[in-house]
Amino acid sequence: MVEQFVGTWKMVSSENFDDYMKAIGVGFAIRQVGNRTKPNLILSVDDNGVICMKSQSTFKTTEIKFTLNKPFDETTADDRKTTTVVTLENGKLVQKQTWDGKETNIEREIADGKLIAKCIMGDVVAVRTYVKEV
Template sequence: MVEQFVGTWKLTSSENFDDYMKAIGVGFATRQMGNMVKPNLLFSVDDGVVSMKSQSTFKTTETKFKLDEEFDETTADDRHTKTVITLENGKLVQKQTWDGKETTIERDIQDGKLVAKCIMNDVVSVRTYEREA
């Protein structure tokens, strides 16, 4: 049920994001910006294609995908990844692979909030978003 994610979500808390960005190889200047911005996440679904847009004053990126189909993604920090997004037990699970590395972002709805868990090896960052009215 991707539909539960549809809407606009505002970042309200971010834990350990700098360590996560370091773990995936983001440079210092980009990490500084990444730590300061509070992006909105916009989810929509059109004819089986999911759109996930991250909007901030620093950068706006949009990813369009179909569940379970690998696609080429250019991330906000300019990594070029092979990405697959699946729906597992109500969670959107995004796996990105590049240069022999892999990271996973699990998005879940908990208590009406969107919780994104970013995982790289043993580094975990949790970012929480609240739905905008």
């Protein structure tokens, strides 16, 4: 299941993130901060199967708790109010956020020991790469 994702992941690279933030409607000032921030991603699962995903940085820390396949309300780091559902598809954790008639997906997968997060809005794709802290 999601065990391979559990742990603390440190961001090592981020490609095309500014274009992604523009595509989802993030303003200039927040994008400037977002482009400079290299958050840690901390993933854990409790005994009831509830997944906790925390994005931690000097700028902002956000945390969501969810059960796979169950929609929930999320307030994103850029303050969008979304209806979000996270599914496990072909070994990828797929986070689908919908708001104001828009939709974005964040696909996380483990490849070569790294966590690769693809942020997809329409034809804009940002790729953020994390390595596991030991």
